[in-house]
Amino acid sequence: MNVIQETINWLVSPQTWSADGHDMIARSLEHLQYSAIAVAFAAVLAIPAGWFMGHTRRFSGVIVGITGAARALPTLGLVTLFGLLLGIGLVPPMIALVILAIPSILASTYSGISAIDTSVLDAARAQGFTTRQLIARVHLPLGLAMIVGGLRSAFIQVMSTAILAAYVGAGGLGRFIFLGINTQHTAMLLGASVWIMVLVIVVDVLFGTIQRFATPAGVRRLNATTSAQSSAG
Amino acid sequence: MISFESVTKTYPGPRRSAADVVAVHDTSFNVDTGTITVLAGSSGCGKTTLLRMVNRMVAPTSGRVQINGDDIAHMNPVQLRRKIGYVMQHAGLLPHKTVAENIAVVPRLNGATRAEAKRSVDRMLEMVELSADMADRYPAELSGGQAQRVGVARALADEPRILLMDEPFGAVDPLVRTGLQQQLIDIQHELGTTMLFVTHDMSEALRLGHEIILLAKQGRIMQQDSPTRLVEQPANAFVENFLGLNAAEKALRTRTTADGRTMVVDAHGRPAGFLEQA
Ligand SMILES: Nc1ncnc2c1ncn2[C@@H]1O[C@H](COP(=O)(O)OP(=O)(O)O)[C@@H](O)[C@H]1O
Ligand SMILES: [Mg+2]
Numbered sequence: 001m002n003v004i005q006e007t008i009n010w011l012v013s014p015q016t017w018s019a020d021g022h023d024m025i026a027r028s029l030e031h032l033q034y035s036a037i038a039v040a041f042a043a044v045l046a047i048p049a050g051w052f053m054g055h056t057r058r059f060s061g062v063i064v065g066i067t068g069a070a071r072a073l074p075t076l077g078l079v080t081l082f083g084l085l086l087g088i089g090l091v092p093p094m095i096a097l098v099i100l101a102i103p104s105i106l107a108s109t110y111s112g113i114s115a116i117d118t119s120v121l122d123a124a125r126a127q128g129f130t131t132r133q134l135i136a137r138v139h140l141p142l143g144l145a146m147i148v149g150g151l152r153s154a155f156i157q158v159m160s161t162a163i164l165a166a167y168v169g170a171g172g173l174g175r176f177i178f179l180g181i182n183t184q185h186t187a188m189l190l191g192a193s194v195w196i197m198v199l200v201i202v203v204d205v206l207f208g209t210i211q212r213f214a215t216p217a218g219v220r221r222l223n224a225t226t227s228a229q230s231s232a233g
Numbered sequence: 234m235i236s237f238e239s240v241t242k243t244y245p246g247p248r249r250s251a252a253d254v255v256a257v258h259d260t261s262f263n264v265d266t267g268t269i270t271v272l273a274g275s276s277g278c279g280k281t282t283l284l285r286m287v288n289r290m291v292a293p294t295s296g297r298v299q300i301n302g303d304d305i306a307h308m309n310p311v312q313l314r315r316k317i318g319y320v321m322q323h324a325g326l327l328p329h330k331t332v333a334e335n336i337a338v339v340p341r342l343n344g345a346t347r348a349e350a351k352r353s354v355d356r357m358l359e360m361v362e363l364s365a366d367m368a369d370r371y372p373a374e375l376s377g378g379q380a381q382r383v384g385v386a387r388a389l390a391d392e393p394r395i396l397l398m399d400e401p402f403g404a405v406d407p408l409v410r411t412g413l414q415q416q417l418i419d420i421q422h423e424l425g426t427t428m429l430f431v432t433h434d435m436s437e438a439l440r441l442g443h444e445i446i447l448l449a450k451q452g453r454i455m456q457q458d459s460p461t462r463l464v465e466q467p468a469n470a471f472v473e474n475f476l477g478l479n480a481a482e483k484a485l486r487t488r489t490t491a492d493g494r495t496m497v498v499d500a501h502g503r504p505a506g507f508l509e510q511a
Pocket of ligand 2: 277280281282399
């Protein structure tokens with residue numbers, strides 16, 4: 001039997017999915033849960049910060065710095081570092097995942113807010129919008145699609161990296177990757193990798209749909225006219 | 234009446250070491266209730282700064298602005314803005330809201346019900362001569378002239394007693410501009426709104442203003458007068474220059490046409506119109 005056949009067999013085997021077997025369903029939910037928690041924490045930190053920088057249109061250098069630094073960060077190193085500092089368990093990889101998720105959310109929130117036409121904001125304030133109304137009725141609807149875009153890439157990145165949670169003894173789908181490597185069980189290693197990719201694609205499609213719905217109708221038309229004009233011109 | 238009393242505005246310089254920018258220096262004037270007063274002057278002379286002092290979008294560094302004797306510095310800025318219409322060069326419509334929703338913004342902020350706001354929208358669309366089927370369009374689907382009409386409708390929707398306009402027709406083509414100007418005159422006549430109108434275009438100022446205030450750098454008033462007096466008795470060389478009526482290239486001559494009418498031609502001999510007895 002070749003590797004591909006073995007992998008498929010592993011993936012369709014009831015043993016892989018059942019609760020008294022590998023329980024991939026529970027591990028998948030765990031994996032998604034870890035990712036969601038990490039992205040949620042990152043969002044709580046990065047969205048207000050990105051909003052502030054976008055609203056004041058200052059500190060854009062900070063954004064460039066953070067995204068640049070984040071790209072260079074070795075995530076495995078981070079997990080190991082926090083593992084050594086904080087011990088085995090869920091907290092060290094969680095911190096690493098939150099750090100990983102922050103830059104794309106920060107950058108997209110910043111771009112989403114700072115891209116709003118200043119004359120639109122100025123007119124809204126001059127008409128008597130309070131700051132709260134400005135956020136709820138202008139910033140949020142016009143910036144939301146971009147922010148969702150940032151959450152989307154953060155979530156995808158975190159899902160791929162959450163594998164490392166298993167490296168320091170926490171759960172998730174990474175368990176099968178490390179188990180597969182350690183026991184030279186190639187079918188398990190490949191099967192789990194394929195399954196993670198499937199989940200990533202599903203999540204990506206889901207977020208893409210949300211992003212489309214988050215773009216207000218008037219803005220979709222605006223984009224349509226400007227792209228029509230630029231392609232004509 | 235809106236009164237500006239010795240208002241000054243300085244902005245911090247562009248770099249930390251640079252000197253402060255004095256946008257407006259010690260300027261005083263009054264705007265009579267129920268009239269159109271035009272602030273005219275070249276770019277950078279402080280027109281926008283003065284205009285935005287009225288709705289507290291700009292706070293004077295010193296001096297004060299009063300509306301009917303009340304110092305606006307003591308008023309809640311948000312409440313004040315909801316009572317004052319504001320139209321700017323780029324309409325600044327909310328791109329994610331329809332025309333109707335944009336016009337309804339201020340009435341809704343001021344507590345109008347949906348039904349009341351809808352009535353305002355219908356009335357305003359009619360007033361600025363936009364057909365009712367425009368109501369559901371988005372700003373991206375409007376021409377520049379239409380967007381400016383919506384901007385005017387939005388500013389007037391809750392029937393403010395004061396309307397501020399900052400070069401509102403500067404970006405629309407001349408033919409449309411003339412139409413919009415006439416419309417504004419009609420609206421002002423109908424509603425009796427006190428209007429403060431900013432422009433750098435002297436012909437627009439002469440056309441709209443009951444009173445024209447011609448400004449030099451830092452909001453220095455060169456002359457405040459009716460259009461007729463401004464043209465007939467310019468106070469100084471600056472005013473004469475700005476009017477440009479004496480410039481050689483602006484000089485007009487008359488010529489009698491084949492059918493006996495008197496045609497006015499410009500310095501290059503191109504027809505500017507026919508002469509008729511006023
Ligand atoms: N927010 C600001 N910061 C710094 N300088 C400003 C600001 N707003 C206006 N100015 C300066 O003040 C002067 C008057 O500006 P403004 O009132 O916009 O003139 P106008 O509307 O007549 O063109 C200009 O020199 C301009 O550069
Ligand atoms: Mg200006």
